Amino acid sequence: MLKKILGKAVTTLAGRDDFAIPEHDSPLFADVDWDRLPRHVAVIMDGNGRWAKGQGMLRTAGHSAGVKTLKNILKTAIGLQLDALTVYAFSTENWKRPEAEVNFLMNLFSEYLKKELQEMHEDNVQIHFIGRLEGLPAALQKQMREAEELMKDNTGVKFNIAANYGGQDELIRAMQNIAVEVQNGKLSPEDIDEALLEDNLDTAGNLPVDLMIRTSGDMRLSNFLLWQAAYAEFYFTDVPWPEFSPECFVDAMKAFSHRDRRFGGLDNK
Ligand code: FPP
Numbered sequence: 238m239l240k241k242i243l244g245k246a247v248t249t250l251a252g253r254d255d256f257a258i259p260e261h262d263s264p265l266f267a268d269v270d271w272d273r274l275p276r277h278v279a280v281i282m283d284g285n286g287r288w289a290k291g292q293g294m295l296r297t298a299g300h301s302a303g304v305k306t307l308k309n310i311l312k313t314a315i316g317l318q319l320d321a322l323t324v325y326a327f328s329t330e331n332w333k334r335p336e337a338e339v340n341f342l343m344n345l346f347s348e349y350l351k352k353e354l355q356e357m358h359e360d361n362v363q364i365h366f367i368g369r370l371e372g373l374p375a376a377l378q379k380q381m382r383e384a385e386e387l388m389k390d391n392t393g394v395k396f397n398i399a400a401n402y403g404g405q406d407e408l409i410r411a412m413q414n415i416a417v418e419v420q421n422g423k424l425s426p427e428d429i430d431e432a433l434l435e436d437n438l439d440t441a442g443n444l445p446v447d448l449m450i451r452t453s454g455d456m457r458l459s460n461f462l463l464w465q466a467a468y469a470e471f472y473f474t475d476v477p478w479p480e481f482s483p484e485c486f487v488d489a490m491k492a493f494s495h496r497d498r499r500f501g502g503l504d505n506k
Contacts, residue, residue, distance in 0.1 A: 252305030252479065258360065259316035265483055266316065273494035275447030276320040279462050279469070282307065284453025284477030297341045302479035304349055313483040314394050315360055317490065321395040321443050325461050329369065329403030343374055346400065350380045354387065361393030367439035368402030369410070395443060402439070404463030411437035440465055448493045450486075453477045470496045 259265045282303055289299030307324065314322040327342060357364060366381045373381075381400075414437045418424040424433075435441060446462055446469040454475045458466065472489045474481070497504060 252302055252309065254305070256309045256312055256483065258312045259483070261316070263316065265313070265487055269317070269487060269490060270494040274317060274319070274490055275470075275493050277323070277444045277446050277465075278314065278319055278321070278448045278450065278489075279323040279325075279446045279466065280310070281325045281449070281451040281459060281461055282478040282481075283451055283455060285479060287453065288477035288479045297338060299477075299479055300342060300345055304345060306478055306481050308353065309483055310481070310486050311357070311362070311394070311396060312360070313486050314396075315362070317487075319394055321397065323367070323397040323399065323440070323443070323446070323462065323465075325399045325402065325459070327368075327400045327402070328460060329372075329401060329406050330460065343377055346398075347377050347380060350384055354384055357396070358388055358391065361391045362388060362396045363391045363393065364388045365395060365397045366400055367397050367407070368400045369406055370401060372401045397440060397443065399461070402461070404458075404460045407439055408464060410439075434464070438464060445469070448472060448489065450474070450489050452481050468498070468500050470498065 285299030285303045286296035287299070288302070289296050292298075311322060326346065331342075332339060354364075364384050366385065370378055370381060411434055415424065415429060415433065419426060419429075440462070443465070446466045448471075449458070449462070449466050449469040450472045451457075452474055454473070456471075456473050462469075470493055472492055474485065474489070476485055
């Protein structure tokens with residue numbers, strides 16, 4: 238019983254409805270080292286199902302709670318003036334889940350776009366979807382394209398949502414595009430370098446990932462942003478995604494600020 242009450246209290250804090258973009262001088266950002274923030278943060282939003290089960294609810298209730306968390310983390314990322322936030326919403330492997338859960342998630346993405354699109358646009362967000370989008374329901378694909386079109390001239394945080402995404406699949410698609418160009422004589426094999434490959438990834442135009450966050454205790458990459466995370470710092474927390482609050486996100490920023498990034502070189506302090 239106590240766990241249930243505490244669980245609800247934490248959820249209210251993490252997924253609160255009235256959370257506004259924090260100002261630069263917000264108490265939330267006290268002790269943030271503004272000169273040592275990551276520019277591109279990626280998040281594996283894990284633990285929705287386990288969290289819901291722990292509360293005696295259906296797994297799908299965890300995904301609904303996860304939407305609220307996502308909304309508040311995006312607002313925090315805007316307040317921190319991050320360049321990009323990329324989140325893992327549905328992997329190429331998630332089709333293995335029960336049909337009812339897959340359908341619930343597709344519907345949730347659709348509802349999320351309907352409900353949040355205008356506010357994100359007003360917040361100057363540039364939304365972008367990454368993954369094999371043609372594998373998603375046609376109506377959802379249409380909503381995604383319309384959302385991207387609406388926000389294409391915005392200049393704020395790049396918000397990338399990975400749906401039907403797999404890092405290996407993305408690399409294969411990029412290589413296939415390049416192979417076609419070589420076959421057509423537009424490129425020669427010697428033209429293939431890091432920059433060309435990056436231009437053919439779904440994340441083209443984004444900076445490399447500086448910080449990769451995974452919630453809910455597991456410590457693996459699960460086929461997310463394999464290329465882009467080559468030099469990312471990793472931050473793992475036991476907190477399940479529905480309870481991952483703006484304060485938790487800021488804690489990850491602070492941890493990042495203390496990392497010594499050498500990119501294969503020697504200490505650059
Ligand atoms: C992983 O938790 C989460 C997912 C597979 C879905 C993520 C979706 C959301 C957070 C909903 C919001 C997203 C958008 C774009 C509206 P899990 O189900 O694997 O949890 P478990 O590891 O406890 O089973």
